[in-house]
Amino acid sequence: MFEKVLIANRGEIALRIHRACKEMGIRTVAVHSTADADAMHVRLADESVCIGPPRVTDSYLNKAAILSAATISGADAIHPGYGFLAENADFADMVEEHGFTFIGPSPQHLRLMGDKIKAKEAAAAAGLPVVPGSDGAVTSADDALAIAERLGYPVIVKASAGGGGRGMKLAMTKEELPGALKLASSEALAGFGNGEVYLEKYLLKPRHIEVQVIADSYGNACHLGERDCSLQRRHQKVVEEAPSPALNAELRAQIGKVATDAVKALGYRSVGTIEFLYEDGKFYFMEMNTRLQVEHPVTEMITGFDVVRQMVRIAAGAPLGYQQEAVQFRGHAIECRINAENPETFTPSPGRIGDYHPPGGLGVRVDSALYAGYKIPPYYDSMIAKLIVHGANRNECLMRLRRALDEYVIGGIETTIPLHQRLMAAPEFINGTYDIHWLERFVAKDV
Amino acid sequence: MFEKVLIANRGEIALRIHRACKEMGIRTVAVHSTADADAMHVRLADESVCIGPPRVTDSYLNKAAILSAATISGADAIHPGYGFLAENADFADMVEEHGFTFIGPSPQHLRLMGDKIKAKEAAAAAGLPVVPGSDGAVTSADDALAIAERLGYPVIVKASAGGGGRGMKLAMTKEELPGALKLASSEALAGFGNGEVYLEKYLLKPRHIEVQVIADSYGNACHLGERDCSLQRRHQKVVEEAPSPALNAELRAQIGKVATDAVKALGYRSVGTIEFLYEDGKFYFMEMNTRLQVEHPVTEMITGFDVVRQMVRIAAGAPLGYQQEAVQFRGHAIECRINAENPETFTPSPGRIGDYHPPGGLGVRVDSALYAGYKIPPYYDSMIAKLIVHGANRNECLMRLRRALDEYVIGGIETTIPLHQRLMAAPEFINGTYDIHWLERFVAKDV
Amino acid sequence: MKRENPTELNELVRTLADVLKETGLTEIEYGAGDWHVRVSKAATIAGPQMVAPASAPAAAAPSEAAAGELLANHPGVVVSPMVGIAYTLPEPGAAPFVQVGDRVASGDTLLLIEAMKVFNPIKAPRAGTVTRILATNGSPVEFGEPLMIIE
């Protein structure tokens, strides 16, 4: 096992990884920008290294600085968390070249799944059901129109190098397609330095359902069930739950097996998430996230598995040591992502935390790097806390979540707690009948 | 189900009950002394009633004030928590007479188990193994010597009306017995107004193992496994864990069945705890606690059952609705009771909380009514928080507990967190080889 | 400064307020150990503020509580010695025990509080004039709740 792990991230996920390491008897090294000198992960880590100024390109994305920090601190391995360099294959290569272990998948898998077109081909080859679309990049409007005719409208134009909703344009009719193509391509060029785009059939009322997979270096793989992440705003997940209210046991076992078989076929190592759109009983592969997810705690709550611990074990060369039958699901879990934002306008609200009092008691988990008096820097992501609640069933979980939201005090700034309180009272959420478009309408007060 | 429950308690347990009620859609009424006007349970409750001055006899033990509070607030039921009036049969009678539901066992069972001699007789009749001892009260030194000869030394003299270690005296030899008898009897008379004492065989290195039972009004009963509460100081539990490191699956199932059968034979209703001494593979009934226990969360963590919710359901007349097979144990849980005391001298340390930051993350639960700026009144129990940690196995649980203790910040006062940190590093605790005397020696630095 | 000493606190707040005025500041916060004082002067909210230290995990009703505390500290206040229902009339339709402006002698019954089906007479602790009746006939009262002011 590793002696010392460098955590190349910040905020709640740096703290999450720190906790897993401490619980495995591993020493931790925090790296941080000058803006994060007072951050919780820095305060709690065994050692810390300042790696640069607030700008992420000069600090959390600064590969050389992070590797130098690993060298001077004598770390064995680097955990990239999520975001930043987590899915950067070049970084993973460099980490290995410098003699450290990258706690994650192989650089080849990062590279493969980072290319949306190749990823889709690989997924299809590995037996995953995919959304019907163009076979590769679309270069002309004529090609696009022909392909769209075959798929049926609406269709969506996506950037090959894209992610997080950027470089995506919808065409409801053939009249809209040429414009959407052009706009998506130029956005992609500006945003990712690569204007390549492709076409996909657009599902009207799909859910976002993803399967958590885990595989070791010896070909053993399991799935840890699915998460329903359909509650999104601007392609950012807001609430996640497991199990999905839309699946029954049969569908769950079926998609779980399909995902696990694909992971084995791909020769994938580490934890990962296969994201699907789900509509009318059918799954369509969207992408594979080759990293720890923000929403991994809901899976932990219903399986009892410590996903981060498993990830570290696998990176250290340990075999899974269990089979699919060992994974048992118990109860229901929901995660609310709490952002430092106005709950109606979503304007960011950085600043100093006044009172801070997280909820406690049975079935309540808070993953947050906040503390009273902490000053949220304005440079980074606005997600400041995750409230994860477990209950014996979905209704108990919902009731517990409501009381936990009512107990949560984050003073001094605006947060999205009131949005979550409204959400937990919305009939569509209570009934579990939402799709990926519902939240946008809800925040726009259309529902 | 009840519409409104009055919580006749304070501190963390009042908050625990409030949370269970809110999660069941039940409105809550907090009662409080003038010293607790700012307490968390008062702040969070739907309604609150001040019932008296700080002295517990005038407030939390003031039956008339609590019943008046229930009347003026229009509550349906009263949850007594633990301590205070929880095992007071007269109070339970009054509650029912005034038309409220007492959330607990019947007054008859409270009365039976409140009398240590009758309780032991009833337990033996219900099939529970008991510590060999005198058949009832011992009145003369000659009787005592004869009985002790039969039991074998050491023997212990206990007050019939006693509890919490008061009125208990050990006699290692026959020379010590007459003095112990006299002392115990006069202490009992002074402390409980009843000088009656009895004799029991004294076990040299027993563990305290208790079985959580649950029964409805229709004769259905289950056990929720055992808790090992051997870590005690001055007969007060300090750390509890489940399952016990001393039992194997066979012993667990055996004592669980014995306890469940006894509960059925007694016609008991509500949750309860049957406490045993355990030595050399044998159990000896000590007493039955006819209430919610402080340490119920460790059972909740390994079974997934919400014990307080079950207790409320049963009081409202609901049947259990499940059988023993539905109770499945998962992983390991440990609870640390954190007191506002100097961790070496155990001098109470009331005062105002400065910084307050409870630990978070996977498997960590905090049950506490503390908050930053809260002033701990000097009138009540020094237990201010319970840290409960769950892990996939005992080792993972221990590692997690260590990191959680390291994260816990309670400023402004002294707490026993450092004692728990020392405990978690002690080989006897790590190996699980402790008995009920070990902690006394540990705090005296003899081990 | 002892935090329990209101005279010194008063002085401190006044001093800080003067400083605030002279310097044109909008806020001064000062704390030591388990207490602190913050004075602030905003465009709308004028005057010094004395703030109790300051963490509130739940939404309380501070203004209401503050009003209650003011009355509770009134030198002539009579507070409820028990939880129960207050009755200002001896029986329905009868004249009230006392009315605002009445002079009462020590020991005169001011009102009844029903607790556990027993009507407990609440007597005047001293002679004086009833200047305010806070209890309403038939309303619940808590322990320590101000019932009446006799000056």
Add this chain to the structure above:
Amino acid sequence: MKRENPTELNELVRTLADVLKETGLTEIEYGAGDWHVRVSKAATIAGPQMVAPASAPAAAAPSEAAAGELLANHPGVVVSPMVGIAYTLPEPGAAPFVQVGDRVASGDTLLLIEAMKVFNPIKAPRAGTVTRILATNGSPVEFGEPLMIIE
């Protein structure tokens, strides 16, 4: 300052208020141990803020950090532009690049920082006299860590 001394407090607040005015700050918070003072002035958000971290969930090393900050704020400080290993000698056994008391010209190499197996020369940003060398040969340095003071 003794926290109980109102005269000193008065002075402190006035001093901070002057500082606030002169520097154009909007807020100064000042604390030590279990007390703190904050003065603020509502205006547009301008200027840097000096803030004492109020709440510390973990044991940090505030005094060390404070000392580092003092050096970091020294007008003549040269800080590390990267994470790496500092070398004050061009090669083992050689004479150091600079010594205390040396006069340096702008652009003179002060030391090397090895990062990613590359030795990066750190050059004097201005002419002056080396008054203090904080980096130790062969020791790791963080981003922003004070290396040397040139006055």
